[in-house]
Amino acid sequence: MFDDDGSAIAGGRLRIDLRALVENYSTLAARVAPAHLAAVVKANAYGLSAARVAPELFEAGCRNFFVAHFVEALELRPCLPDAATIWVLNGLMPGSETACARSDIVPVLNSLDQARRWQEIARSLGRSLRAALQVDTGMSRLGLAPQEAIGLAADARFGSDVSLELIMSHLACADTPDHPANAAQLARFEALAKHFPNVPRSLANSGGAFLTAGFHFDLARTGVALYGGAPDDAAENPIRPVVTLEARVIQLRNIPAGSGVGYGLSFSAERPSRVATIGVGYADGLPRSLGNRGAAWFNGHRLPIAGRVSMDSITLDVTELAEGELAPGDWIELIGPNQSIDTLARDAGTISYEILTSLGARYHRSYCETVGASEARAA
Structure with a gap:
């Protein structure tokens, strides 16, 4: 049941169906299996409240959660059990490394500078520190250049100081399945990942989850599809609205x-x-x-x-x-x-991501909880 108390005095109401969210997680998890499915809950779970969304997804079986900034990870950490891993996509700003190391939060290292700073903190603490490493396969945004990544892979001291738990990249055109950039990025990623044997791999985002199984690797990272946005520009949306x-x-x-x-x-x-x-x-x-x-x-x-x-x-x-x-x-x-949210976004000349993350604070918000969450609260 939605709790609508307070909607009578608001100019608008935003209703979030957590049952649909969990169903979308199950649909996507089945789609990418045997790969695992991670939830991208950055920007306060795309504006829908990470504190409400992430625990529901954990109960549904999700164990990996991605945010953009370290401050988001700090806010999310108390909302999730210790068994959940929180990854910081943008990595760490200079000076935040020690706090991150003490917080059981895992940075995504996007540059040699970030990698070396994380390695220095590991040495100063006298223990190996967990991390993911992002490589640039053609998007020219975040990630190490190919030669930088290969050089880091050959650095035995880095390998002992930093425990790499994921090597990842990001698809630029996954929402257009036939775009030739998808195959090109896949080939570059496979070539770079070979330099990091036995490290789990991640390439697929929401759109990538609907590409062929070769894109799924060990972990797919889904964001907008969890929240009801269409993962593909052209195809009918198989995801439930949230x-x-x-x-x-x-x-x-x-x-x-x-x-x-x-x-x-x-x-x-x-x-x-x-x-x-x-x-x-x-x-x-x-x-x-x-x-x-x-x-x-x-x-x-x-x-x-x-x-x-x-x-x-x-x-x-x-x-x-x-x-x-x-x-x-x-x-x-x-x-x-x-x-749909995608129709509204199209009429506005934008994308569903921007609509979701812009929905303001003046709406009365109500959440339709899953049975498990309702029972937990009643207990």
């Missing part, structure tokens, strides 16, 4: 033909029209680019956005609804059964 977003109607008004609506009067009514104003805007993560392009839904009817998206409100053309069908206080669907 998020429902609704906003309340503040006001309804009738306007004559020729009336302008919103800032800049960018919308002009071509006929006598009814306009509804809802209480969310770009301060709540609804991009300004949705103006005159996107839509909301009510009772199966698509309601086009009329005019620009404001900071705290959006105006909708509701002329097609019957008189009296919509009233102040009614809930309008922005993400839900009629409109």
